Amino acid sequence: MELRTLRYFVAVAEELHFGRAATRLHMSQPPLSRAVKQLEAEVGALLFARSPTGVTLTPVGTVLLDEARALLGHADRVRVRVSAAAGASTITIGILDDGTDPGVSRLAAAYRRNHPGIDIRIRETDLSDPTCGLRAGLVDVALTRAPFDETALTVRTLRADPVGALLRADDPLARRDGLRLAELSDRRWFRFPQGTDPVWQSYWNGGRPREGPVVRAVQECLQAVLWNGTVGLAPLGHDLSAELTVVPLTDMPPSRVVAAWNEGDTNPLIRSFIETATTAYRH
Incomplete structure (x- = not known):
């Protein structure tokens, strides 16, 4: 199993919809569907029960989701440790002025626990800049709210609030x-x-x-x-x-709590932050 294919699978499992997962992964739906079918062939069982309105996980899919998350999390930690050893051990996070969101506290605790050697710098911004300094190049990733102009940015929805x-x-x-x-x-x-x-x-x-x-x-x-x-x-x-x-x-x-970063930025610290944030806000 390739890590990329497992990331595809996790995206579909979390979105429970191939179209939304394809949008999240910035790819078209047909290659995503083919990748999941190839994974099902490799596993030897269906991972999703498909319907016109979306998909649901099968029992086999549920087991694989837990294992895939653990494996991808470990892979991300390996990348982060290697980057830290190479000197890339700082991530700057922009946070919108909203100190009452409990999700931020869960995310901070989880990220510190997973990456104790990373220097985390926080830049809080006011409500006049929803990208929290991302467009100005002041931060690596923004924890903010949408909607806003997403041109040249990649945005991951973490939660929707009425x-x-x-x-x-x-x-x-x-x-x-x-x-x-x-x-x-x-x-x-x-x-x-x-x-x-x-x-x-x-x-x-x-x-x-x-x-x-x-x-x-x-x-x-x-x-x-x-x-x-x-x-x-x-x-x-x-x-x-x-x-x-x-x-x-x-x-x-609803207003969406999102993580945003510059399109095409492959910094492993950002990827690790996004995956940790997705998990923290899911609970």
Whole structure:
């Protein structure tokens, strides 16, 4: 079994869809399907039960997934140790200003455990740069949120979070179980500075231009709502003060927690980070 084929298999097993796995691997679907069929022939059993809507793992596939993850993890650690021995022992990670995400803590613990000899440098950025310095060449990999302009970047989705309207707890709409964006059309919104990635800006403005205070950091968003009664969007499930609340929006697509890196960058430290992040956010 080749490591590349096992990576293909793991991608399909995690996405449970050949099309999504092909997109994640930056390849077309036919060669991916052929590679999996060849792996099934080599194993001598079906790894997936196929249906028009996707695939599910067979019992044999479940066993292979556990073994493949362990083998690929070991291979990544070998690459990292060799790189460290050659002097490439530093990785700079850009993190979006959002210290409340428990996934970051799990990822940090897992990466330290797997790679104790690697020098990890963190660069936290505000909400005006969703690539966390990646486009500027300041970091090797970004742990951030999408959507944003992904041109020339490779992006791995780690988790999808529903979003809602961030409101004062005494706002008349705060008692609602759900809202639609149209119900916020006459309100002032916090917004990001001019020149911010337009895809990112549009998403967090609910798809249209807004008027209101300019913010750069999460705390500025919270304070703008608390002091000025403005509104904005925020992921559900984060801890807030009793004076604030987030009401689910029924017509907003989720925000994705992602890892992003420069397309074509083969740094083994990045690959190891991505695989560790995928595992950490899966639990």
